[in-house]
Amino acid sequence: MTLKAVTVPKWGLSMNEGELIQWHVAPGDDITVGQEIAEIETSKIAGPVEAAVAGRLRRIIAKEGEMLPVVALLAVLAADSDSDDDIDAFVAGFEVKDQADDAGDGATLPLSGQLSLNDMEISYLEVGPGDRNPDLAPVVLIHGFGGDGNNWLFNMAKLGENRRVIALDLPGHGRSSKNITDGSITGLAAVVGDFIAALGLDRVALGGHSLGAAVALHYAINNPDRVDRLALICPALVGRAVNPDYVTGFIQARTRKQLKPVLQLLFSDEQLVTANLVNDMVKYKRLDGVATVLDMIAAADLFKTVIFDPADIDRLPMPICLIAGEDDKIICGTEPGIITGDKVTTHRLKQAGHMPHMERPEKVNEILTDFFC
Amino acid sequence: MTQKTIRQALNDALRQEMGRDNRVIILGEDVAGGQGGTGIIDAYGGPLGVTKGLIGDFGSRRVIDTPITESAIMGAAAGAAATGLRPVAELMFVDFMGVCFDQIFNQAAKFRYMFGGKTRTPMVIRTTIGAGMRTAAQHSQCLYHMFTSVPGLKCVLPSNAYDAKGLLIEAIRDDDPVIFFENKLLYDHACEVPDESYAIPFGEANVVRDGDDITIVAFSRMVHIAEAAAKKLADDGISVEVIDPRTTSPLDEETILDSVAHTGRLIVVDESAARCGMAADIAGLVVAKAFDHLKAPIIQLTPPHTPVPFSPPLEDAYVPSADSVVAAARNILK
Structure with missing residues (x-):
């Protein structure tokens, strides 16, 4: 059988459905694996559908504007020798339920967990295949200020193809407890250290974004023998100031209307900030305790330019991957900061703002897959 | 969740x-x-x-x-x-x-x-x-x-x-x-x-649905009636913005006025009263503060000025329905 199904991907634990915004391909086109073939908007954000299979696009099933459940049939790839009747039969026989069961073997579906650390609950998402490569250290991903583990929804499945990937919610964020005692990078890195220890991980590969990158770097400096590799995406506090308008705007915004322009600063393409994304953030900000947590984190370190000693970074033994967005409006200025040296590989991505892992996931996944292996 | x-x-x-x-x-x-x-x-x-x-x-x-x-x-x-x-x-x-x-x-x-x-x-x-x-x-x-x-x-x-x-x-x-x-x-x-506690500030309307052609302001259960109507109208290419003020006092005037400035048409779906009710109140607000944006007369969709009937068919006819909202939307676009 040469017929292949192209289905709606599941990008995160909370994704049940998505709206097909636009097709980038037409019947007759030859599709390659990884090619961006369509745009789907979820309750979080719009993102590209990358083809998981290659072949000639013969039939488009899903219409633009249609709301589709996860793993619903988008299109059919087939050889020229397959007849239209074969394709009709394939479409008629396609059952979403069967495919969903296939997806449920842990290969792509993140599982959610929760750990009690001291007096707080720390939530996390996890993916990883049963036959994971034991030589690869698990990846622990740390989101930024005001974010949560779901920020990695476009990356976890790809990175988790051959290893365990864990994305935690920092205290005060996501589904973790909304109480912290110490909002400094040191305090957050201590929680991440406790979290890694509680999971029983000896060595990890760390990926951090923005404030989460500063947390990852702090942990690596203090535990150099436990960190295999260090990926820093748009890191904060390493020599370039965090846009104070963003930090105060995010903290002070109470309504959807006030928050939207603040969130638009995060992206190169402002259209990615959907009404649903804004609503989710407003809902997060209303939770008891969140305002205090954000204030504490901001007041501790976030208005500083750098909190690390360059000599400590020079001494780090592990390779470092630095990813920056060319249109980043949160981490200001163009100076390279203090993440320099032979062990640092730098990638500057076009058409990416402060959230390249959401805005250019295919590129970030390629870089990180290469780097972590 | x-x-x-x-x-x-x-x-x-x-x-x-x-x-x-x-x-x-x-x-x-x-x-x-x-x-x-x-x-x-x-x-x-x-x-x-x-x-x-x-x-x-x-x-x-x-x-x-x-x-x-x-x-x-x-x-x-x-x-x-x-x-x-x-x-x-x-x-x-x-x-x-x-x-x-x-x-x-x-x-x-x-x-x-x-x-x-x-x-x-x-x-x-x-x-x-x-x-x-x-x-x-x-x-x-x-x-x-x-x-x-x-x-x-x-x-x-x-x-x-x-x-x-x-x-x-x-x-x-x-x-x-x-x-x-x-x-x-x-x-x-x-x-x-959410299982956690959270507070929603008063005086902040919820924009239930974004749209370009008609603004519908609806209260309580009428929000669902308005949404059902908006879905039907979307099938015909009519784009409806549905606003749920959530609180009538204080009232989020800004969200309503901004929306009317964008769409130019307003329907208020209000179960309270035909006379001196919230529909009349919102209509008065928009006439006073956004008159120049209006492309059509405001429609106030309310029950009739009668007690609520006990007869089931009459009671059903008394409350605004999705069909009556759809009909009002078609009228306002004429």
């Missing part, structure tokens, strides 16, 4: 606020036991089950069953609030408010003003509204417009479970009297509701 009904969301809000602040008390008819109860601890919790189980957790000193004396419930609540408690008083049907207008309109609403700002009245009155239950003219009204017109009272109209929890928590934490109107047909309406 968990799916919860409005009934569960309200119970969550009461339980969490009573746990957080021991000044919060509940009083009303049958709030402890009542119909279906099997004992004081495993109590049914009000005629609609909203306060179920609270007496078991907080005891009869904080969950107080009252005699059937509406004026005493409201008078006791206003006095308790003025002396430092944070009472949540329940009155089964808004229709019965007539017997305690003095306690609400002249006492609770006026304390802060007449005592020169030296006192606060942090009380919440929970009550039910709405036709459609076959309960006839004395148990089916939507009198929120009357309370909205009294300065000193805040008026809250949740349309979904997420809003119900956050708005009730905000109401309990507010230092002024708040009337909290629950539509009887919405108690089983469910959506995702």
